Amino acid sequence: MEILWIHISSYTLSQIEERLLCHGWDFCMENKVVNILEFETDIELNAMKIESQSHESVFLLFCRQLHNALQQLIRTAKNKKFSNLSDEELEAIKSLKSNENIVICKADKGNSIVILDKQSYIEKAQEILKGNQFQALNNSKFHQERENKLNKYIYSLFQEGIINQKLRLQL
Template sequence: RCTLLAELKQITSILTELEKHLSSIDYSNVKKFCFNSASKVHREIMKIHKNKLEKLNGGPIGQNYEEMKSKLIHNISSYTLTQTEERLLCRGWDFCIEDNIKNFLDFETDLELNAMKIQSHCHESVFNLICRKIHNASQQLMSTSKHKKIRNLSDEELVALKSLKSNKSIVICKADKGNSIVILDREIYMKKAEEILKGEQFQLLNNDKCHRERETELNKYIFSLVKDVNNPPKTKQQQQQQQQHTPTKNKKTTASTTTSKFTCFQSPP
């Protein structure tokens, strides 16, 4: 990192000196040349790293977005998606943009298993050095990521996500079946929605009280359901049991009590 920073400082100082001595057109051409040469070197390095990783993995790395995009993305709009936007949408609706590392044991195990794949391709001293570097980096990452969310998107994908979110001319919606994504022009989407609303199954309400009346009817119905739940109707067996447990009045006892009441109020002879 220190060497990279030093080189960047040297490049910036050289560019500032060139800006002083060159015209604006020449300076812009020099900047374009530097950018093109740097991007060319970057592509070559990325290609070399990809080939190395594919050899170590024994096959392609990650998901094949070229095959997935024809199945998952259906772009019917006039907007042309970039490769980064297509790759982002191929991840699906359930993709988690930010996540926390909760189980550090699995994380360390995955690192060790992937590091063991390199052992047969390098010298023992080099392998030990790589393991130490990976261990130090993983420990630093775990210490900083305990209470921090880790972003699962690259910088390019994050920019693509923001651009899709700010694009008001398209509508990104989920298909009726499956996990595929459909992209439509907003005007066409609104026209189709209006055509559906103009159908015979819908009716325009001119009365403002209709909503209130409907609301009161629904409230009454809900209250009746609540009463039925709290006081469920009794079965025949429950009614019979209740009749058996209720005390019945005896005719003789009632008669005796009535006579005793009357005798109390009789006058002495």
């Protein structure tokens, strides 16, 4: 299974938590059969595939029994929830959600999950919010100089016949 999580914290993940995180960020928990009619149709279509390979009376008996079993399953499915996660994985979700010392977030790229210590996450966020990563412009005429340079370049394009007068004035 492809690892879809990056662990950058002091918290030690259990095997079940690792397995849960391997599902990735886009994993969707399901707790019921979404479309019962579609499910029933899929079963019937698959049953029809064996019709040519079996005796007619055996196939009819099989279809009757399959239909009865399917109806019973549908009746119980309407009142029961099905999950695509094990009980252990559901417990792992609760455990990860209740852990106050870690932050779980989506990676900048891809379907990956990043696990960080909460304190280091807060420190990094504060560092970004301080804005020290940007330098102030020392030259107050920066924009004017840049505009003059662009105008000279556009004029040279006009003189070389690359652009016409109308486009030059628009630019």
